[in-house]
Amino acid sequence: MSIAVSGPIVLVGAGNMGGAMLAGWLKSGVRGSDVLVIDPGPSPAVAKLLADSGVQHATVAPAGVKAGVIFVAVKPQVMETVLPPLKGLVAPQTVIVSVAAGKTLGFIERHLGEAATVRAMPNTPAMIGRGVTGAFANDRVSEAQRALVHDLLKVSGPVEWVRTEADIDAVTAVSGSGPAYVFYLVECMAEAGRKAGLEADLAMRLARETVAGAGELLHQSPDDAARLRQNVTSPGGTTAAALAVLMADDGMQPLFDRAIAAARKRAEELAGNSRRDSVSRGSL
Helix, strand or coil: CCCCCCCCEEEECCCHHHHHHHHHHHHHCCCHHHEEEECCCCCHHHHHHHHHHCCEEECCCCCCCCCCEEEECCCHHHHHHHCHHHHHHCCCCCEEEECCCCCCHHHHHHHHCCCEEEEEECCHHHHHCCCCEEEEECCCCCHHHHHHHHHHHHHHCCEEECCCCCHHHHHHHHHHCHHHHHHHHHHHHHHHHHHCCCCHHHHHHHHHHHHHHHHHHHHHCCCCHHHHHHHCCCCCCHHHHHHHHHCCCCCHHHHHHHHHHHHHHHHHHHHHHHHHHHHHCCCC
């Protein structure tokens, strides 16, 4: 990384997402000796990565260590248990990064105190280096810390910083949950192909490779999605006939409007539960 870290990068949780982040850091040039992984039971693959790279490993937060970065990559439902033992790692120079959906800055502050903190929302393609991450930093995060966190997150794909913490709920609805929408699109295309007379396995292969290929074209092309759609749509042709249905007033746009609204509402509810939990325990 281009920015020096005053203390180790502490990765809490080395599951699928945490392990992918760790592999990305090491590949990007972070020295294994600069990383401490806290995980009571890393997978065999992660354990081998730790041994091969010289990354430090502990089952609990060690005493006497002050972190440069604490990267919390555990499931939201265990944050209540995981965070309190980490407080001893926090120093004035520490920046905390949480990828736990629905856990607010206030919730994190209740456990770790007033510190520079970033909420980040990566999505599952981050595990193969093709994700996108939305992030929000509180007022205590310095420009240098923000740049460092950006470098740590971008090993999994582009990083987009949002203006308010509430915007993380919209990020969750669009990109955090978005891969599932795409996977379901493949299911729907395959089922429609089956109903059109194709064998089910063939319809699934066609749908899967079509979506994967279209995604790669979108990734590599300088054109936006609307232009790419127009390029493949001949006037009066088969694509135009299908799009007339998908783009109708009762087609995909209003359906996605409702879906994204429902996902955002649920994210807001989860964040609200996190805030109420903090208030009920007398921290805010």
